[in-house]
Amino acid sequence: MVKNPAPDATRRSEKSRRAIYAAALALVGEIGYPRTTVEGIAARAGVGKQTIYRWWPAKADVLLEAFLDLGEQAARAAGQETPALPDTGDLAADLKAVLRATVDEFLDPRFDAPARALAAEGLVNEELGRRYVARLLEPQLQRYVDRLRAAREAGAVRPDVDPRIALELFVSPLAQRWLQHTGPISHDYTDTLVDYALYGLAPR
Amino acid sequence: MVKNPAPDATRRSEKSRRAIYAAALALVGEIGYPRTTVEGIAARAGVGKQTIYRWWPAKADVLLEAFLDLGEQAARAAGQETPALPDTGDLAADLKAVLRATVDEFLDPRFDAPARALAAEGLVNEELGRRYVARLLEPQLQRYVDRLRAAREAGAVRPDVDPRIALELFVSPLAQRWLQHTGPISHDYTDTLVDYALYGLAPR
Amino acid sequence: MVKNPAPDATRRSEKSRRAIYAAALALVGEIGYPRTTVEGIAARAGVGKQTIYRWWPAKADVLLEAFLDLGEQAARAAGQETPALPDTGDLAADLKAVLRATVDEFLDPRFDAPARALAAEGLVNEELGRRYVARLLEPQLQRYVDRLRAAREAGAVRPDVDPRIALELFVSPLAQRWLQHTGPISHDYTDTLVDYALYGLAPR
Amino acid sequence: MVKNPAPDATRRSEKSRRAIYAAALALVGEIGYPRTTVEGIAARAGVGKQTIYRWWPAKADVLLEAFLDLGEQAARAAGQETPALPDTGDLAADLKAVLRATVDEFLDPRFDAPARALAAEGLVNEELGRRYVARLLEPQLQRYVDRLRAAREAGAVRPDVDPRIALELFVSPLAQRWLQHTGPISHDYTDTLVDYALYGLAPR
DNA sequence: CAGTAATCGAGACGGTACGTCATGTCTTAGT
DNA sequence: ACTAAGACATGACGTACCGTCTCGATTACTG
Numbered sequence: 001m002v003k004n005p006a007p008d009a010t011r012r013s014e015k016s017r018r019a020i021y022a023a024a025l026a027l028v029g030e031i032g033y034p035r036t037t038v039e040g041i042a043a044r045a046g047v048g049k050q051t052i053y054r055w056w057p058a059k060a061d062v063l064l065e066a067f068l069d070l071g072e073q074a075a076r077a078a079g080q081e082t083p084a085l086p087d088t089g090d091l092a093a094d095l096k097a098v099l100r101a102t103v104d105e106f107l108d109p110r111f112d113a114p115a116r117a118l119a120a121e122g123l124v125n126e127e128l129g130r131r132y133v134a135r136l137l138e139p140q141l142q143r144y145v146d147r148l149r150a151a152r153e154a155g156a157v158r159p160d161v162d163p164r165i166a167l168e169l170f171v172s173p174l175a176q177r178w179l180q181h182t183g184p185i186s187h188d189y190t191d192t193l194v195d196y197a198l199y200g201l202a203p204r
Numbered sequence: 205m206v207k208n209p210a211p212d213a214t215r216r217s218e219k220s221r222r223a224i225y226a227a228a229l230a231l232v233g234e235i236g237y238p239r240t241t242v243e244g245i246a247a248r249a250g251v252g253k254q255t256i257y258r259w260w261p262a263k264a265d266v267l268l269e270a271f272l273d274l275g276e277q278a279a280r281a282a283g284q285e286t287p288a289l290p291d292t293g294d295l296a297a298d299l300k301a302v303l304r305a306t307v308d309e310f311l312d313p314r315f316d317a318p319a320r321a322l323a324a325e326g327l328v329n330e331e332l333g334r335r336y337v338a339r340l341l342e343p344q345l346q347r348y349v350d351r352l353r354a355a356r357e358a359g360a361v362r363p364d365v366d367p368r369i370a371l372e373l374f375v376s377p378l379a380q381r382w383l384q385h386t387g388p389i390s391h392d393y394t395d396t397l398v399d400y401a402l403y404g405l406a407p408r
Numbered sequence: 409m410v411k412n413p414a415p416d417a418t419r420r421s422e423k424s425r426r427a428i429y430a431a432a433l434a435l436v437g438e439i440g441y442p443r444t445t446v447e448g449i450a451a452r453a454g455v456g457k458q459t460i461y462r463w464w465p466a467k468a469d470v471l472l473e474a475f476l477d478l479g480e481q482a483a484r485a486a487g488q489e490t491p492a493l494p495d496t497g498d499l500a501a502d503l504k505a506v507l508r509a510t511v512d513e514f515l516d517p518r519f520d521a522p523a524r525a526l527a528a529e530g531l532v533n534e535e536l537g538r539r540y541v542a543r544l545l546e547p548q549l550q551r552y553v554d555r556l557r558a559a560r561e562a563g564a565v566r567p568d569v570d571p572r573i574a575l576e577l578f579v580s581p582l583a584q585r586w587l588q589h590t591g592p593i594s595h596d597y598t599d600t601l602v603d604y605a606l607y608g609l610a611p612r
Numbered sequence: 613m614v615k616n617p618a619p620d621a622t623r624r625s626e627k628s629r630r631a632i633y634a635a636a637l638a639l640v641g642e643i644g645y646p647r648t649t650v651e652g653i654a655a656r657a658g659v660g661k662q663t664i665y666r667w668w669p670a671k672a673d674v675l676l677e678a679f680l681d682l683g684e685q686a687a688r689a690a691g692q693e694t695p696a697l698p699d700t701g702d703l704a705a706d707l708k709a710v711l712r713a714t715v716d717e718f719l720d721p722r723f724d725a726p727a728r729a730l731a732a733e734g735l736v737n738e739e740l741g742r743r744y745v746a747r748l749l750e751p752q753l754q755r756y757v758d759r760l761r762a763a764r765e766a767g768a769v770r771p772d773v774d775p776r777i778a779l780e781l782f783v784s785p786l787a788q789r790w791l792q793h794t795g796p797i798s799h800d801y802t803d804t805l806v807d808y809a810l811y812g813l814a815p816r
Numbered sequence: 817c818a819g820t821a822a823t824c825g826a827g828a829c830g831g832t833a834c835g836t837c838a839t840g841t842c843t844t845a846g847t
Numbered sequence: 848a849c850t851a852a853g854a855c856a857t858g859a860c861g862t863a864c865c866g867t868c869t870c871g872a873t874t875a876c877t878g
Binding site: 619620623624625628654658659660661662663666 | 852853854855856857858
């Protein structure tokens with residue numbers, strides 16, 4: 001069971017690649033992920049099916065790369081790399097600000113549809129899930145790790161706290177409410193999460 | 205656009221229903237959800253396809269009911285209803301104990317495969333997602349709400365804390381690690397979550 | 409492999425039988441034989457499917473009996489048994505008259521649809537075909553045999569002619585044109601057939 | 613109500629087409645037409661169902677083309693086109709010879725099964741019936757028309773006789789006996805038909 | 817004249833085949 | 848060589864009917 005001879009990437013059609021990304025994102029947005037088909041993407045992109053199968057192993061991979069590309073384009077347009085979290089010295093305020101922005105993103109259908117589709121696929125397809133986490137999720141989480149580490153050094157967080165776990169106290173609840181519709185998401189809600197997480201549930 | 209004439213539920217074959225549940229759970233466990241087909245379930249259950257389509261609108265609904273039935277059977281076997289969380293007076297210890305049990309459940313493939321499959325389907329199929337949350341998730345979460353409310357009355361939790369949000373501080377991180385493989389899950393991990401949530405990240 | 413205990417014909421519901429005949433003939437006329445289903449007949453007749461399967465082995469048998477019943481009813485209405493062919497002493501005229509009536513029957517859709525359907529089924533289902541021929545076709549043909557035999561005795565037909573074969577010279581062409589649409593059917597056409605058959609193609 | 617985009621016939625797989633013909637004829641011969649299914653043909657031919665549905669609208673059309681192809685192959689093997697009837701100058705002898713050959717064909721199950729199935733389908737499906745007649749039946753009948761016309765010019769047939777009708781006197785009876793099992797078919801029988809038709813039933 | 821047994825309307829059941837859709841591979845022209 | 852186009856084998860979809868079976872509810876003989 002050998003792979004086909006690897007195609008020659010240098011001769012790849014850039015135009016087709018971009019058309020495929022655009023078609024994939026458009027279709028997922030319009031008709032939803034499950035009804036989006038490779039054939040549909042190919043037709044919409046004006047591309048042969050083989051051109052998709054040559055470069056991606058599966059529908060989910062097309063969408064993952066399309067979505068990553070979208071992010072990179074946005075980043076390039078904004079002119080910077082993966083931005084660090086702000087550090088004004090006020091940890092609570094900084095976290096609240098970033099989470100409010102995340103809430104806004106989650107409420108934007110252009111982000112919601114493909115991100116949700118990829119997350120769903122990732123639950124059940126472990127290989128894709130790992131790539132989703134590594135390429136999309138972890139880079140974001142790392143920013144919290146950095147900010148929390150800085151806060152720990154500044155004495156705003158207890159020295160024995162593991163930042164990678166700590167961040168989940170406010171990030172995971174928001175993620176779960178978003179993905180599973182277990183509750184409404186709002187700026188108030190994330191503010192509350194940050195307060196609870198920083199100061200604890202027990203009386204001080 | 206009317207529904208088909210509703211079938212007569214009183215004449216429904218109990219034997220077929222149980223065989224379908226068993227087949228659905230077995231197949232999801234063995235070959236995974238996406239490769240589980242309605243035809244496969246019917247064949248395995250020794251049942252006509254129409255008998256599945258007569259009673260369920262889609263594959264995901266079969267699995268949801270099968271999974272719910274599994275839970276009810278287990279509950280009946282254990283002899284009681286949805287059990288309340290223990291209340292020994294020590295909130296931290298009680299939460300840790302329950303979360304440890306949840307970790308064990310998540311690590312059991314008999315639970316993991318169908319629960320994960322349903323969660324994935326629920327992300328993308330909002331109607332199913334709402335049923336999943338309402339029938340499976342919320343009843344569990346309500347137990348935490350009750351325990352936290354009791355703790356608040358006992359003075360172990362600050363009076364202004366909303367229990368429905370508070371529980372997410374430790375439940376959602378575990379859920380996310382489980383579903384998205386964003387980190388290992390273990391008894392130590394959930395113990396840590398409880399400690400962080402109760403006492404906060406900031407120095408006391 | 410035994411038959412089910414034969415049902416008790418004395419308790420059979422006459423009303424259902426008639427309703428089934430009517431429904432079968434109506435459906436074959438309206439939507440054609442292949443799209444007529446046992447379920448459809450049962451529904452239209454307001455009858456359970458089992459009531460059909462109890463009394464007839466297959467769809468074609470229902471239709472055959474319905475069609476026979478139709479003929480008998482018509483005969484009863486007309487007040488007589490299977491009528492002999494007229495014998496005015498003029499063989500050619502008698503044959504032409506009867507064939508003209510047959511042409512009219514063939515052109516009546518109420519006759520055409522079920523008769524054609526039964527014929528088609530009979531081609532491929534030999535058992536049914538034999539019954540079709542024995543119950544419907546042969547009784548008609550026998551009338552020609554009788555008339556030709558009388559003509560032979562009267563000297564209007566050569567003494568060595570086999571009437572059973574002779575009748576086919578004008579009956580079969582008409583039947584084929586009707587069933588297979590191999591040509592138009594009309595009074596002129598059947599008149600011509602009789603002339604050709606009686607006086608031959610070769611110059612006299 | 614438009615047709616699907618017509619498939620590109622130049623890229624059609626010749627191998628599949630031949631395999632489908634062979635499978636269709638074999639199955640009709642072995643298990644009969646009604647029990648022959650599109651799925652069965654596809655499986656036997658080692659072909660996807662869609663490949664059948666792409667090129668033919670229905671089972672009957674597959675069989676019709678398979679049967680036509682069979683005839684063409686046989687004709688090609690025999691090296692000639694549709695052969696004219698022999699003309700030895702003796703009309704009766706010529707007709708008897710050809711009809712004897714037809715009898716033999718009708719008695720060969722390899723011919724009988726598909727031809728009968730097509731005829732049956734054609735009775736009830738008028739569109740197919742017309743194609744059956746035009747492609748299979750009429751070319752054969754035309755040979756009789758030609759021979760009878762020649763005979764008419766030679767004075768062996770009365771000048772006012774319409775050959776297209778005249779041929780039915782001996783062809784239709786044979787066809788009806790074959791298709792509807794209304795009587796045995798044999799060389800004697802067809803010889804008799806020719807004699808009756810040429811010299812008439814009435815005394816000369 | 818009640819008891820009881822078979823037929824009835826209804827329709828769920830295990831199946832088979834339908835005709836459609838999408839998959840991923842392969843072939844053909846065109847650039 | 849890579850592309851757009853699309854035919855191909857495969858296999859699942861959801862539907863339609865098949866013929867059998869199981870339900871009460873009539874219905875009509877029998878004891």
